Amino acid sequence: MIRLTNVEKTYDNGTRALQGISFEIADGDFVFLVGPSGSGKSTIIKLLTGEIIPTGGRVMINGFSMSRITDEQIPYMRRTVGVIFQDFRLIAKKTVYDNLALAMRAVGATNREIRGRIPYVLELVGLAGMEKRYPDELSGGEQQRVAIARALVNNPDTIVADEPTGNLDPNRSLEIMTLLERINALGTTVVVVTHEKGLVNHFDKRVIMIEEGKVVGDGMGTYEVKE
Amino acid sequence: MKHNFQYFFKEGVSNMFSHGFMSFAAIGITVACLLIMGTFSLVAYNANENLADLQRENAILAFVDENLDDNAVKGLQQELECVENVSECTFISREEAKKDYLEQYDDNDLYSNLDDDVFRHRYVIHMTDPGQMLATKELVEGVDGIAWVRADEAISNGFVTVRNIASVVSIALIAILLIISVFIISNTIKLTTFDRREEIAIMKMVGATDGFIRWPFVYEGLMLGICGAVIAFFLQWLLYSAITSGIANSDTLQLLRVVPFDGIWVPVAVIFLIVGILVGVGGSLTAIRKFLRV
Ligand SMILES: Nc1ncnc2c1ncn2[C@@H]1O[C@H](COP(=O)(O)OP(=O)(O)OP(=O)(O)O)[C@@H](O)[C@H]1O
Ligand SMILES: [Mg+2]
Numbered sequence: 001m002i003r004l005t006n007v008e009k010t011y012d013n014g015t016r017a018l019q020g021i022s023f024e025i026a027d028g029d030f031v032f033l034v035g036p037s038g039s040g041k042s043t044i045i046k047l048l049t050g051e052i053i054p055t056g057g058r059v060m061i062n063g064f065s066m067s068r069i070t071d072e073q074i075p076y077m078r079r080t081v082g083v084i085f086q087d088f089r090l091i092a093k094k095t096v097y098d099n100l101a102l103a104m105r106a107v108g109a110t111n112r113e114i115r116g117r118i119p120y121v122l123e124l125v126g127l128a129g130m131e132k133r134y135p136d137e138l139s140g141g142e143q144q145r146v147a148i149a150r151a152l153v154n155n156p157d158t159i160v161a162d163e164p165t166g167n168l169d170p171n172r173s174l175e176i177m178t179l180l181e182r183i184n185a186l187g188t189t190v191v192v193v194t195h196e197k198g199l200v201n202h203f204d205k206r207v208i209m210i211e212e213g214k215v216v217g218d219g220m221g222t223y224e225v226k227e
Numbered sequence: 228m229k230h231n232f233q234y235f236f237k238e239g240v241s242n243m244f245s246h247g248f249m250s251f252a253a254i255g256i257t258v259a260c261l262l263i264m265g266t267f268s269l270v271a272y273n274a275n276e277n278l279a280d281l282q283r284e285n286a287i288l289a290f291v292d293e294n295l296d297d298n299a300v301k302g303l304q305q306e307l308e309c310v311e312n313v314s315e316c317t318f319i320s321r322e323e324a325k326k327d328y329l330e331q332y333d334d335n336d337l338y339s340n341l342d343d344d345v346f347r348h349r350y351v352i353h354m355t356d357p358g359q360m361l362a363t364k365e366l367v368e369g370v371d372g373i374a375w376v377r378a379d380e381a382i383s384n385g386f387v388t389v390r391n392i393a394s395v396v397s398i399a400l401i402a403i404l405l406i407i408s409v410f411i412i413s414n415t416i417k418l419t420t421f422d423r424r425e426e427i428a429i430m431k432m433v434g435a436t437d438g439f440i441r442w443p444f445v446y447e448g449l450m451l452g453i454c455g456a457v458i459a460f461f462l463q464w465l466l467y468s469a470i471t472s473g474i475a476n477s478d479t480l481q482l483l484r485v486v487p488f489d490g491i492w493v494p495v496a497v498i499f500l501i502v503g504i505l506v507g508v509g510g511s512l513t514a515i516r517k518f519l520r521v
Contacts, residue, residue: 107435
């Protein structure tokens with residue numbers, strides 16, 4: 001479960017990116033995080049991945065309190081959250097298999113576990129048999145599927161995605177979003193930041209709207225939420 | 228989480244090969260450091276050994292006054308034994324002295340007709356602390372009935388000087404070279420961490436501990452250090468053997484006793500390995516210390 005209570009984040013240069021954000025995301029939810037550029041969406045994602053810590057308020061992620069977490073605990077908190085970026089962040093000189101294996105090995109998986117798990121996850125994201133390909137031998141949509149597979153490979157409770165379809169054409173975007181919906185249906189909590197109104201309206205999901213570091217709307221189904 | 232040695236080691240070695248030239252430079256500088264350190268230490272060690280030999284043989288000769296009668300001469304024994312720092316005192320009569328002398332030059336008839344009178348009664352005095360030779364010499368000179376005293380210090384002083392210079396130079400060089408080695412190894416590893424920054428970012432993102440990320444770099448440093456130590460050891464062996472045979476074949480230096488490498492290779496190998504490991508691990512830790520701050 002994710003719970004933000006009056007969360008403030010002021011960057012070192014004085015920018016007040018978040019000014020009292022509160023919301024709660026239950027296990028198994030699918031949530032769109034929307035809002036204009038610079039409103040603080042990525043800042044929220046960075047809080048959820050432990051990349052930054054809040055300057056005020058409380059952030060609880062899957063049982064970890066981010067204002068009290070120690071450096072030693074942060075890796076274990078991160079294992080509960082899979083992350084997906086707009087630019088995929090695959091390692092160009094590693095095959096699909098090795099990209100996924102890196103993520104598994106990093107948390108102590110054995111070669112045997114890795115060999116057993118990767119084909120299953122690739123199958124889940126629709127890339128069965130693509131193990132030996134390099135990222136530059138895949139389309140953008142396929143690369144993003146590899147990134148999703150990597151986020152899933154350690155079986156996290158939550159997946160957070162910061163504009164995962166930002167680099168893809170509308171058809172690919174719809175496929176990726178549908179894939180995330182399917183992953184959510186299998187029990188993983190999903191939080192997706194997006195600009196694409198059409199996509200948000202296509203899926204009948206909860207939408208949290210952020211403006212100038214505040215929550216200005218939280219409801220089902222539509223991008224346009226009145227204040 | 229258990230220590231995945233196989234993985235860390237493999238990663239570390241492949242890091243090493245990914246920067247062939249820098250790794251080569253890092254190993255080279257470690258070899259140079261160890262070789263210089265080893266050579267100076269071995270010179271100091273050998274000077275010390277020769278010094279010890281010399282001091283063991285080095286006795287003070289106290290020549291007895293010609294005018295004393297036999298009883299008085301015998302009586303000196305007790306008096307000399309009471310002198311500070313004297314551990315042993317042996318009387319040698321002029322006849323015995325002549326015999327010893329002739330034995331030393333046994334294939335030379337030139338001296339055989341020397342008269343006994345050329346030689347004097349003497350006491351051979353060994354010291355508890357040969358380093359205090361000068362002070363002891365003065366005390367012995369003060370004993371009544373001793374005409375004059377001979378103590379050879381020149382050679383022993385020579386060895387002391389060699390040993391001291393070798394020690395000081397090696398300590399200074401070791402300090403400088405160790406710092407350079409650590410610096411070069413550290414930079415080699417920084418290059419690898421730079422190459423691998425994407426991978427490291429991803430490993431952190433999925434929840435790798437700092438320890439897990441650190442280990443391959445520690446093994447990389449360790450391997451650089453160990454390679455340096457092994458190469459340096461064999462080069463040291465060659466160099467030492469060359470110097471040893473050079474000394475043995477030289478007319479002027481063959482009096483020096485050089486400890487054979489067989490007798491000292493174990494401590495040399497152990498010290499090289501320890502220094503190599505420390506330099507390697509030290510280099511990798513300085514390289515990744517800052518790097519792991521998120
Ligand atoms: N590292 C940082 N240091 C200082 N200010 C920052 C930093 N990151 C973001 N900001 C500022 O914080 C505010 C919120 O940024 P954030 O990246 O969260 O916006 P966003 O909603 O993700 O925007 P976009 O839709 O364009 O990605 C902006 O004013 C931004 O300039
Ligand atoms: Mg953003």
